Amino acid sequence: MNIVLLDPRQTQSDIWTISSKRQIEHLQTHVDVKIGDTLRVGIREGKRYLTEIIDISENSIQLRPLKEESIPKKLPVTLIVALPRPKVLRRLIMDAVTLGVDKLILIHSYRVDKSYWQTPFLQQLDHYVTLGLEQAGDTFAPKIELYKRFKPFTEDILPTLIAEKNPAYVAHPYAEQKMPFAIDHPCSVIIGPEGGFIPYEIDLLIKNGCQAVSLGNRILRTESAIPYVLGRLFGAT
Amino acid sequence: MNIVLLDPRQTQSDIWTISSKRQIEHLQTHVDVKIGDTLRVGIREGKRYLTEIIDISENSIQLRPLKEESIPKKLPVTLIVALPRPKVLRRLIMDAVTLGVDKLILIHSYRVDKSYWQTPFLQQLDHYVTLGLEQAGDTFAPKIELYKRFKPFTEDILPTLIAEKNPAYVAHPYAEQKMPFAIDHPCSVIIGPEGGFIPYEIDLLIKNGCQAVSLGNRILRTESAIPYVLGRLFGAT
Numbered sequence: 001m002n003i004v005l006l007d008p009r010q011t012q013s014d015i016w017t018i019s020s021k022r023q024i025e026h027l028q029t030h031v032d033v034k035i036g037d038t039l040r041v042g043i044r045e046g047k048r049y050l051t052e053i054i055d056i057s058e059n060s061i062q063l064r065p066l067k068e069e070s071i072p073k074k075l076p077v078t079l080i081v082a083l084p085r086p087k088v089l090r091r092l093i094m095d096a097v098t099l100g101v102d103k104l105i106l107i108h109s110y111r112v113d114k115s116y117w118q119t120p121f122l123q124q125l126d127h128y129v130t131l132g133l134e135q136a137g138d139t140f141a142p143k144i145e146l147y148k149r150f151k152p153f154t155e156d157i158l159p160t161l162i163a164e165k166n167p168a169y170v171a172h173p174y175a176e177q178k179m180p181f182a183i184d185h186p187c188s189v190i191i192g193p194e195g196g197f198i199p200y201e202i203d204l205l206i207k208n209g210c211q212a213v214s215l216g217n218r219i220l221r222t223e224s225a226i227p228y229v230l231g232r233l234f235g236a237t
Numbered sequence: 238m239n240i241v242l243l244d245p246r247q248t249q250s251d252i253w254t255i256s257s258k259r260q261i262e263h264l265q266t267h268v269d270v271k272i273g274d275t276l277r278v279g280i281r282e283g284k285r286y287l288t289e290i291i292d293i294s295e296n297s298i299q300l301r302p303l304k305e306e307s308i309p310k311k312l313p314v315t316l317i318v319a320l321p322r323p324k325v326l327r328r329l330i331m332d333a334v335t336l337g338v339d340k341l342i343l344i345h346s347y348r349v350d351k352s353y354w355q356t357p358f359l360q361q362l363d364h365y366v367t368l369g370l371e372q373a374g375d376t377f378a379p380k381i382e383l384y385k386r387f388k389p390f391t392e393d394i395l396p397t398l399i400a401e402k403n404p405a406y407v408a409h410p411y412a413e414q415k416m417p418f419a420i421d422h423p424c425s426v427i428i429g430p431e432g433g434f435i436p437y438e439i440d441l442l443i444k445n446g447c448q449a450v451s452l453g454n455r456i457l458r459t460e461s462a463i464p465y466v467l468g469r470l471f472g473a474t
Contacts, residue, residue: 095458135456
Protein backbone atom coordinates (compact mmCIF):
# COMPACT_ATOMS: atom_id res chain seq x y z
CA MET A 1 0.00 0.00 0.00
CA ASN A 2 1.82 3.08 -1.25
CA ILE A 3 -1.23 5.34 -1.08
CA VAL A 4 -4.49 5.08 0.85
CA LEU A 5 -7.42 5.21 -1.54
CA LEU A 6 -10.48 7.10 -0.27
CA ASP A 7 -13.98 7.42 -1.62
CA PRO A 8 -14.82 11.00 -2.73
CA ARG A 9 -17.45 11.07 0.05
CA GLN A 10 -14.66 10.76 2.63
CA THR A 11 -12.97 13.92 1.41
CA GLN A 12 -15.84 16.41 1.31
CA SER A 13 -14.78 18.58 4.27
CA ASP A 14 -11.41 20.15 5.18
CA ILE A 15 -10.60 17.16 7.37
CA TRP A 16 -10.57 13.75 5.70
CA THR A 17 -11.29 10.47 7.47
CA ILE A 18 -9.92 6.97 6.94
CA SER A 19 -12.51 4.58 8.35
CA SER A 20 -11.81 1.28 6.54
CA LYS A 21 -10.71 -1.41 8.98
CA ARG A 22 -8.33 -2.87 6.40
CA GLN A 23 -6.59 0.44 5.77
CA ILE A 24 -6.34 1.36 9.46
CA GLU A 25 -4.92 -2.06 10.33
CA HIS A 26 -2.36 -1.84 7.56
CA LEU A 27 -1.27 1.65 8.59
CA GLN A 28 -0.93 0.68 12.23
CA THR A 29 0.76 -2.70 11.66
CA HIS A 30 3.04 -2.05 8.69
CA VAL A 31 3.59 1.70 8.68
CA ASP A 32 3.29 2.48 12.40
CA VAL A 33 1.69 5.86 11.72
CA LYS A 34 1.84 8.72 14.23
CA ILE A 35 0.16 12.10 14.49
CA GLY A 36 2.16 14.59 12.44
CA ASP A 37 3.33 11.98 9.89
CA THR A 38 2.68 12.61 6.23
CA LEU A 39 0.61 10.11 4.27
CA ARG A 40 -0.06 9.74 0.54
CA VAL A 41 -3.78 9.60 -0.20
CA GLY A 42 -5.68 9.20 -3.45
CA ILE A 43 -9.30 10.01 -4.12
CA ARG A 44 -10.89 7.26 -6.19
CA GLU A 45 -11.25 8.40 -9.80
CA GLY A 46 -9.74 11.72 -8.70
CA LYS A 47 -6.63 13.50 -7.50
CA ARG A 48 -3.81 12.38 -5.24
CA TYR A 49 -2.44 14.32 -2.28
CA LEU A 50 0.26 14.38 0.33
CA THR A 51 -1.61 14.70 3.63
CA GLU A 52 -0.76 15.13 7.30
CA ILE A 53 -2.17 12.86 10.01
CA ILE A 54 -3.89 15.02 12.63
CA ASP A 55 -5.71 12.41 14.72
CA ILE A 56 -5.61 8.66 15.27
CA SER A 57 -8.27 6.66 17.08
CA GLU A 58 -9.15 2.97 17.08
CA ASN A 59 -11.71 3.29 14.28
CA SER A 60 -10.54 6.30 12.30
CA ILE A 61 -7.56 8.31 11.18
CA GLN A 62 -8.06 12.01 10.41
CA LEU A 63 -6.05 13.80 7.72
CA ARG A 64 -5.44 17.26 6.39
CA PRO A 65 -4.42 17.57 2.70
CA LEU A 66 -1.09 19.37 2.22
CA LYS A 67 -0.43 19.41 -1.53
CA GLU A 68 -1.48 17.71 -4.74
CA GLU A 69 0.78 15.04 -6.26
CA SER A 70 0.96 13.64 -9.78
CA ILE A 71 -0.72 10.35 -10.69
CA PRO A 72 1.23 7.77 -12.72
CA LYS A 73 0.10 7.44 -16.34
CA LYS A 74 -1.57 4.29 -17.65
CA LEU A 75 0.15 2.11 -20.22
CA PRO A 76 -1.67 2.35 -23.58
CA VAL A 77 -2.51 -1.33 -23.54
CA THR A 78 -5.61 -3.50 -23.54
CA LEU A 79 -4.67 -6.73 -21.80
CA ILE A 80 -6.78 -9.72 -22.83
CA VAL A 81 -6.29 -12.80 -20.65
CA ALA A 82 -7.88 -16.24 -20.64
CA LEU A 83 -9.52 -16.50 -17.21
CA PRO A 84 -6.98 -18.18 -14.88
CA ARG A 85 -7.80 -20.29 -11.84
CA PRO A 86 -9.22 -18.26 -8.94
CA LYS A 87 -6.06 -18.10 -6.82
CA VAL A 88 -4.09 -16.74 -9.74
CA LEU A 89 -6.92 -14.39 -10.76
CA ARG A 90 -6.59 -12.26 -7.62
CA ARG A 91 -2.89 -11.64 -8.10
CA LEU A 92 -3.35 -11.15 -11.82
CA ILE A 93 -5.95 -8.39 -11.31
CA MET A 94 -3.79 -6.65 -8.71
CA ASP A 95 -0.67 -6.85 -10.85
CA ALA A 96 -2.36 -5.73 -14.06
CA VAL A 97 -3.77 -2.72 -12.21
CA THR A 98 -0.44 -1.95 -10.50
CA LEU A 99 1.43 -2.16 -13.79
CA GLY A 100 -0.96 0.42 -15.27
CA VAL A 101 -3.00 -1.57 -17.77
CA ASP A 102 -5.61 0.77 -19.29
CA LYS A 103 -8.20 -1.91 -19.98
CA LEU A 104 -8.40 -5.55 -18.88
CA ILE A 105 -10.52 -8.15 -20.64
CA LEU A 106 -11.03 -11.67 -19.25
CA ILE A 107 -12.13 -14.23 -21.83
CA HIS A 108 -13.04 -17.89 -22.03
CA SER A 109 -10.91 -20.39 -23.90
CA TYR A 110 -10.99 -24.16 -24.45
CA ARG A 111 -8.46 -24.83 -21.69
CA VAL A 112 -10.22 -22.58 -19.15
CA ASP A 113 -12.10 -24.78 -16.69
CA LYS A 114 -15.76 -23.68 -16.83
CA SER A 115 -15.93 -23.71 -13.01
CA TYR A 116 -13.51 -20.73 -12.93
CA TRP A 117 -16.39 -18.51 -14.06
CA GLN A 118 -18.23 -19.39 -10.82
CA THR A 119 -15.52 -18.14 -8.46
CA PRO A 120 -16.71 -15.54 -5.92
CA PHE A 121 -13.56 -13.53 -6.71
CA LEU A 122 -15.24 -12.35 -9.90
CA GLN A 123 -17.78 -10.58 -7.65
CA GLN A 124 -14.94 -8.93 -5.74
CA LEU A 125 -12.91 -7.54 -8.61
CA ASP A 126 -13.28 -4.04 -7.24
CA HIS A 127 -11.47 -5.05 -4.04
CA TYR A 128 -8.45 -6.36 -5.96
CA VAL A 129 -8.50 -3.30 -8.21
CA THR A 130 -8.31 -1.15 -5.07
CA LEU A 131 -5.32 -3.13 -3.77
CA GLY A 132 -3.58 -2.78 -7.13
CA LEU A 133 -4.19 0.98 -7.26
CA GLU A 134 -2.95 1.42 -3.69
CA GLN A 135 0.24 -0.49 -4.57
CA ALA A 136 0.85 1.62 -7.69
CA GLY A 137 -0.10 5.00 -6.23
CA ASP A 138 -2.80 5.32 -8.88
CA THR A 139 -6.41 6.46 -8.41
CA PHE A 140 -8.10 5.46 -11.68
CA ALA A 141 -9.51 1.95 -12.04
CA PRO A 142 -8.94 0.34 -15.43
CA LYS A 143 -11.97 -0.73 -17.42
CA ILE A 144 -12.62 -4.45 -16.93
CA GLU A 145 -14.76 -6.56 -19.24
CA LEU A 146 -15.66 -10.27 -19.16
CA TYR A 147 -16.56 -12.43 -22.15
CA LYS A 148 -17.69 -15.96 -21.40
CA ARG A 149 -17.68 -17.06 -25.04
CA PHE A 150 -14.49 -17.11 -27.07
CA LYS A 151 -15.87 -17.02 -30.60
CA PRO A 152 -18.27 -14.07 -30.28
CA PHE A 153 -15.55 -12.11 -28.46
CA THR A 154 -12.95 -12.87 -31.10
CA GLU A 155 -15.22 -12.22 -34.07
CA ASP A 156 -17.29 -9.27 -32.82
CA ILE A 157 -15.32 -7.42 -30.12
CA LEU A 158 -11.66 -8.00 -30.88
CA PRO A 159 -11.71 -6.45 -34.40
CA THR A 160 -13.06 -3.20 -32.90
CA LEU A 161 -9.91 -2.97 -30.73
CA ILE A 162 -7.47 -3.34 -33.62
CA ALA A 163 -6.24 -0.58 -35.92
CA GLU A 164 -3.15 0.01 -38.06
CA LYS A 165 -1.34 1.81 -35.23
CA ASN A 166 -3.02 -0.27 -32.55
CA PRO A 167 -2.15 -3.91 -33.26
CA ALA A 168 -3.06 -6.96 -31.22
CA TYR A 169 -0.35 -9.46 -30.27
CA VAL A 170 -1.18 -12.95 -29.10
CA ALA A 171 1.64 -14.63 -27.20
CA HIS A 172 2.20 -18.04 -28.77
CA PRO A 173 5.26 -20.17 -27.99
CA TYR A 174 5.48 -21.57 -31.51
CA ALA A 175 5.12 -18.32 -33.48
CA GLU A 176 8.01 -17.43 -35.75
CA GLN A 177 7.67 -13.66 -35.33
CA LYS A 178 8.96 -12.31 -32.02
CA MET A 179 7.00 -10.06 -29.66
CA PRO A 180 8.24 -6.51 -30.39
CA PHE A 181 9.93 -4.38 -27.72
CA ALA A 182 9.98 -0.73 -26.72
CA ILE A 183 7.01 0.22 -28.91
CA ASP A 184 5.72 3.79 -29.11
CA HIS A 185 2.08 3.08 -29.94
CA PRO A 186 -0.91 1.53 -28.17
CA CYS A 187 -1.65 -2.18 -28.58
CA SER A 188 -3.64 -5.13 -27.29
CA VAL A 189 -1.86 -8.12 -25.78
CA ILE A 190 -3.54 -11.53 -25.56
CA ILE A 191 -2.31 -14.12 -23.06
CA GLY A 192 -3.69 -17.67 -23.23
CA PRO A 193 -4.51 -20.12 -20.44
CA GLU A 194 -2.07 -22.54 -18.81
CA GLY A 195 -1.47 -25.06 -21.58
CA GLY A 196 -2.00 -22.38 -24.22
CA PHE A 197 -4.70 -21.63 -26.78
CA ILE A 198 -5.67 -24.57 -28.97
CA PRO A 199 -4.79 -24.35 -32.70
CA TYR A 200 -8.42 -23.49 -33.61
CA GLU A 201 -8.30 -20.51 -31.24
CA ILE A 202 -4.94 -19.26 -32.51
CA ASP A 203 -6.24 -19.54 -36.08
CA LEU A 204 -9.42 -17.62 -35.22
CA LEU A 205 -7.43 -14.89 -33.44
CA ILE A 206 -5.13 -14.51 -36.46
CA LYS A 207 -8.10 -14.52 -38.86
CA ASN A 208 -9.57 -11.65 -36.86
CA GLY A 209 -6.50 -9.46 -37.05
CA CYS A 210 -4.07 -10.66 -34.36
CA GLN A 211 -0.36 -11.18 -34.84
CA ALA A 212 0.96 -14.38 -33.22
CA VAL A 213 4.28 -13.59 -31.59
CA SER A 214 6.75 -15.57 -29.52
CA LEU A 215 8.15 -14.49 -26.16
CA GLY A 216 11.24 -16.63 -26.66
CA ASN A 217 11.70 -20.30 -25.98
CA ARG A 218 10.89 -20.27 -22.28
CA ILE A 219 7.22 -20.86 -21.53
CA LEU A 220 6.15 -18.49 -18.74
CA ARG A 221 3.25 -18.80 -16.34
CA THR A 222 0.40 -16.33 -17.01
CA GLU A 223 1.27 -14.35 -13.91
CA SER A 224 4.88 -13.78 -14.86
CA ALA A 225 4.18 -13.45 -18.60
CA ILE A 226 2.12 -10.29 -18.00
CA PRO A 227 4.78 -8.12 -16.28
CA TYR A 228 7.44 -9.62 -18.58
CA VAL A 229 5.51 -8.59 -21.69
CA LEU A 230 4.68 -5.13 -20.37
CA GLY A 231 8.32 -4.51 -19.40
CA ARG A 232 9.35 -5.59 -22.86
CA LEU A 233 6.76 -3.52 -24.73
CA PHE A 234 6.73 -0.37 -22.60
CA GLY A 235 9.99 -0.51 -20.61
CA ALA A 236 11.37 2.36 -22.66
CA THR A 237 8.59 4.79 -21.82
CA MET B 238 5.15 -28.56 -16.52
CA ASN B 239 6.44 -28.29 -20.08
CA ILE B 240 9.13 -30.94 -19.67
CA VAL B 241 9.56 -33.77 -17.17
CA LEU B 242 12.91 -33.44 -15.41
CA LEU B 243 14.68 -36.73 -14.65
CA ASP B 244 17.73 -37.54 -12.61
CA PRO B 245 20.64 -38.84 -14.73
CA ARG B 246 20.33 -42.15 -12.84
CA GLN B 247 16.84 -42.62 -14.33
CA THR B 248 18.20 -42.45 -17.88
CA GLN B 249 21.08 -44.94 -17.75
CA SER B 250 19.50 -47.68 -19.88
CA ASP B 251 17.71 -47.55 -23.26
CA ILE B 252 14.36 -47.35 -21.48
CA TRP B 253 13.87 -44.42 -19.10
CA THR B 254 11.54 -44.46 -16.11
CA ILE B 255 9.46 -41.72 -14.50
CA SER B 256 8.86 -42.81 -10.91
CA SER B 257 8.11 -39.53 -9.09
CA LYS B 258 4.58 -39.49 -7.70
CA ARG B 259 4.28 -35.75 -8.39
CA GLN B 260 5.27 -36.12 -12.04
CA ILE B 261 3.08 -39.17 -12.66
CA GLU B 262 0.06 -37.49 -11.06
CA HIS B 263 0.57 -34.34 -13.13
CA LEU B 264 0.90 -36.30 -16.36
CA GLN B 265 -2.22 -38.35 -15.65
CA THR B 266 -4.39 -35.50 -14.37
CA HIS B 267 -3.39 -32.55 -16.55
CA VAL B 268 -1.92 -34.13 -19.68
CA ASP B 269 -3.88 -37.40 -19.84
CA VAL B 270 -0.90 -39.28 -21.29
CA LYS B 271 -1.31 -42.46 -23.32
CA ILE B 272 1.06 -45.09 -24.64
CA GLY B 273 2.48 -43.85 -27.94
CA ASP B 274 2.28 -40.16 -26.99
CA THR B 275 5.42 -38.07 -27.22
CA LEU B 276 6.73 -36.38 -24.10
CA ARG B 277 9.45 -33.76 -23.58
CA VAL B 278 11.99 -34.89 -21.01
CA GLY B 279 15.07 -33.16 -19.62
CA ILE B 280 17.97 -34.78 -17.80
CA ARG B 281 18.97 -32.65 -14.82
CA GLU B 282 22.16 -30.72 -15.64
CA GLY B 283 22.11 -32.44 -19.02
CA LYS B 284 20.38 -32.77 -22.38
CA ARG B 285 16.71 -32.54 -23.32
CA TYR B 286 14.86 -35.04 -25.50
CA LEU B 287 11.60 -35.73 -27.22
CA THR B 288 10.59 -39.19 -25.99
CA GLU B 289 7.86 -41.71 -26.66
CA ILE B 290 5.77 -43.25 -23.90
CA ILE B 291 6.01 -47.04 -24.14
CA ASP B 292 4.39 -48.16 -20.88
CA ILE B 293 2.19 -46.68 -18.17
CA SER B 294 1.55 -48.30 -14.80
CA GLU B 295 0.33 -46.90 -11.50
CA ASN B 296 3.81 -46.18 -10.16
CA SER B 297 5.90 -45.64 -13.26
CA ILE B 298 5.90 -44.42 -16.83
CA GLN B 299 8.45 -45.88 -19.26
CA LEU B 300 9.95 -43.85 -22.09
CA ARG B 301 12.14 -44.26 -25.13
CA PRO B 302 14.19 -41.21 -26.25
CA LEU B 303 13.45 -40.18 -29.86
CA LYS B 304 15.64 -37.13 -30.54
CA GLU B 305 17.59 -34.43 -28.79
CA GLU B 306 16.06 -30.95 -28.44
CA SER B 307 17.67 -27.59 -27.73
CA ILE B 308 17.68 -26.10 -24.24
CA PRO B 309 16.73 -22.42 -23.78
CA LYS B 310 19.66 -20.12 -22.99
CA LYS B 311 20.01 -18.42 -19.63
CA LEU B 312 19.74 -14.64 -19.35
CA PRO B 313 23.16 -13.14 -18.48
CA VAL B 314 21.88 -11.75 -15.20
CA THR B 315 22.62 -12.15 -11.52
CA LEU B 316 19.39 -11.40 -9.68
CA ILE B 317 19.88 -10.18 -6.10
CA VAL B 318 16.67 -10.03 -4.05
CA ALA B 319 15.95 -9.10 -0.45
CA LEU B 320 14.45 -12.27 1.05
CA PRO B 321 10.64 -11.98 0.69
CA ARG B 322 8.06 -13.57 2.97
CA PRO B 323 7.87 -17.35 2.61
CA LYS B 324 4.71 -17.51 0.49
CA VAL B 325 6.21 -15.10 -2.02
CA LEU B 326 9.60 -16.83 -1.89
CA ARG B 327 8.30 -20.02 -3.49
CA ARG B 328 6.80 -18.25 -6.50
CA LEU B 329 9.81 -15.96 -6.76
CA ILE B 330 12.24 -18.91 -6.97
CA MET B 331 10.07 -20.66 -9.57
CA ASP B 332 9.65 -17.52 -11.66
CA ALA B 333 13.32 -16.51 -11.52
CA VAL B 334 14.28 -20.01 -12.67
CA THR B 335 11.60 -20.07 -15.39
CA LEU B 336 12.66 -16.66 -16.69
CA GLY B 337 16.23 -17.97 -17.06
CA VAL B 338 18.14 -16.11 -14.35
CA ASP B 339 21.73 -17.37 -14.40
CA LYS B 340 22.45 -16.75 -10.71
CA LEU B 341 20.10 -15.89 -7.85
CA ILE B 342 21.27 -14.31 -4.60
CA LEU B 343 18.96 -13.85 -1.60
CA ILE B 344 20.13 -11.21 0.89
CA HIS B 345 19.06 -9.70 4.17
CA SER B 346 17.93 -6.09 4.46
CA TYR B 347 16.60 -3.90 7.26
CA ARG B 348 12.97 -4.41 6.20
CA VAL B 349 13.30 -8.22 5.88
CA ASP B 350 11.68 -9.83 8.91
CA LYS B 351 14.38 -11.98 10.56
CA SER B 352 11.87 -14.84 10.91
CA TYR B 353 11.85 -15.22 7.11
CA TRP B 354 15.30 -16.84 7.36
CA GLN B 355 13.75 -19.65 9.43
CA THR B 356 11.20 -20.72 6.80
CA PRO B 357 11.35 -24.42 5.85
CA PHE B 358 11.04 -23.33 2.19
CA LEU B 359 14.71 -22.36 2.29
CA GLN B 360 15.48 -26.08 2.85
CA GLN B 361 13.34 -26.96 -0.20
CA LEU B 362 14.78 -24.57 -2.75
CA ASP B 363 15.72 -27.47 -4.98
CA HIS B 364 12.05 -28.48 -5.29
CA TYR B 365 11.02 -25.01 -6.48
CA VAL B 366 14.00 -24.88 -8.82
CA THR B 367 12.79 -28.16 -10.35
CA LEU B 368 9.27 -26.75 -10.85
CA GLY B 369 10.73 -23.60 -12.46
CA LEU B 370 12.92 -25.65 -14.82
CA GLU B 371 10.01 -27.93 -15.78
CA GLN B 372 7.90 -24.85 -16.59
CA ALA B 373 10.66 -23.29 -18.71
CA GLY B 374 11.80 -26.46 -20.48
CA ASP B 375 15.28 -25.93 -19.03
CA THR B 376 17.55 -28.53 -17.40
CA PHE B 377 20.25 -26.42 -15.73
CA ALA B 378 19.63 -25.11 -12.21
CA PRO B 379 20.84 -21.55 -11.62
CA LYS B 380 23.40 -20.98 -8.89
CA ILE B 381 21.68 -19.84 -5.68
CA GLU B 382 23.48 -18.11 -2.81
CA LEU B 383 22.17 -16.78 0.52
CA TYR B 384 23.70 -13.95 2.55
CA LYS B 385 22.16 -13.28 5.94
CA ARG B 386 24.10 -10.06 6.53
CA PHE B 387 23.62 -7.05 4.29
CA LYS B 388 26.85 -5.14 4.96
CA PRO B 389 29.39 -7.94 4.43
CA PHE B 390 27.53 -8.96 1.25
CA THR B 391 27.48 -5.42 -0.10
CA GLU B 392 31.09 -4.63 0.79
CA ASP B 393 32.79 -7.97 0.11
CA ILE B 394 30.72 -9.94 -2.42
CA LEU B 395 28.88 -7.38 -4.52
CA PRO B 396 32.01 -5.57 -5.83
CA THR B 397 33.31 -8.89 -7.21
CA LEU B 398 30.15 -9.13 -9.38
CA ILE B 399 30.54 -5.67 -10.94
CA ALA B 400 32.72 -4.75 -13.93
CA GLU B 401 32.67 -2.03 -16.58
CA LYS B 402 30.60 -4.14 -18.97
CA ASN B 403 28.73 -5.88 -16.15
CA PRO B 404 27.03 -3.15 -14.10
CA ALA B 405 24.73 -3.60 -11.12
CA TYR B 406 21.36 -1.81 -11.08
CA VAL B 407 19.42 -1.35 -7.88
CA ALA B 408 15.73 -0.60 -8.44
CA HIS B 409 14.88 2.49 -6.40
CA PRO B 410 11.61 4.39 -6.87
CA TYR B 411 13.21 7.77 -6.19
CA ALA B 412 16.29 7.46 -8.44
CA GLU B 413 16.59 10.06 -11.19
CA GLN B 414 18.27 7.74 -13.69
CA LYS B 415 15.93 5.24 -15.37
CA MET B 416 16.51 1.50 -15.55
CA PRO B 417 17.96 0.86 -19.04
CA PHE B 418 16.19 -1.34 -21.58
CA ALA B 419 17.20 -3.83 -24.27
CA ILE B 420 20.82 -4.09 -23.07
CA ASP B 421 23.36 -6.30 -24.83
CA HIS B 422 25.68 -7.04 -21.92
CA PRO B 423 25.44 -8.97 -18.64
CA CYS B 424 24.41 -7.22 -15.44
CA SER B 425 23.27 -7.66 -11.86
CA VAL B 426 19.83 -6.47 -10.78
CA ILE B 427 19.04 -5.76 -7.13
CA ILE B 428 15.43 -5.75 -5.90
CA GLY B 429 14.66 -4.52 -2.38
CA PRO B 430 12.10 -5.78 0.14
CA GLU B 431 8.45 -4.64 0.35
CA GLY B 432 8.80 -1.10 1.65
CA GLY B 433 12.14 -0.72 -0.12
CA PHE B 434 15.75 -0.48 1.00
CA ILE B 435 16.40 2.12 3.71
CA PRO B 436 18.53 5.16 2.72
CA TYR B 437 21.61 3.71 4.49
CA GLU B 438 21.35 0.57 2.37
CA ILE B 439 20.88 2.47 -0.90
CA ASP B 440 23.90 4.62 -0.02
CA LEU B 441 26.04 1.57 0.77
CA LEU B 442 24.97 -0.14 -2.48
CA ILE B 443 25.89 2.96 -4.48
CA LYS B 444 29.20 3.35 -2.60
CA ASN B 445 30.02 -0.21 -3.60
CA GLY B 446 29.44 0.31 -7.29
CA CYS B 447 25.67 0.04 -7.92
CA GLN B 448 23.64 2.40 -10.07
CA ALA B 449 20.32 3.39 -8.50
CA VAL B 450 17.69 3.35 -11.24
CA SER B 451 13.96 3.95 -11.34
CA LEU B 452 11.40 1.63 -12.89
CA GLY B 453 8.98 4.50 -13.43
CA ASN B 454 6.54 6.00 -11.01
CA ARG B 455 4.52 2.88 -10.28
CA ILE B 456 5.84 0.89 -7.32
CA LEU B 457 5.67 -2.83 -8.17
CA ARG B 458 5.55 -5.79 -5.84
CA THR B 459 8.77 -7.85 -5.77
CA GLU B 460 7.10 -10.68 -7.65
CA SER B 461 5.96 -8.57 -10.55
CA ALA B 462 9.05 -6.32 -10.54
CA ILE B 463 11.29 -9.29 -11.43
CA PRO B 464 9.63 -10.34 -14.72
CA TYR B 465 8.97 -6.67 -15.56
CA VAL B 466 12.67 -5.79 -15.18
CA LEU B 467 13.86 -8.86 -17.09
CA GLY B 468 11.42 -8.14 -19.93
CA ARG B 469 12.68 -4.57 -20.04
CA LEU B 470 16.39 -5.44 -19.92
CA PHE B 471 16.44 -8.57 -22.09
CA GLY B 472 13.17 -8.44 -24.06
CA ALA B 473 15.10 -7.69 -27.24
CA THR B 474 17.28 -10.81 -27.10
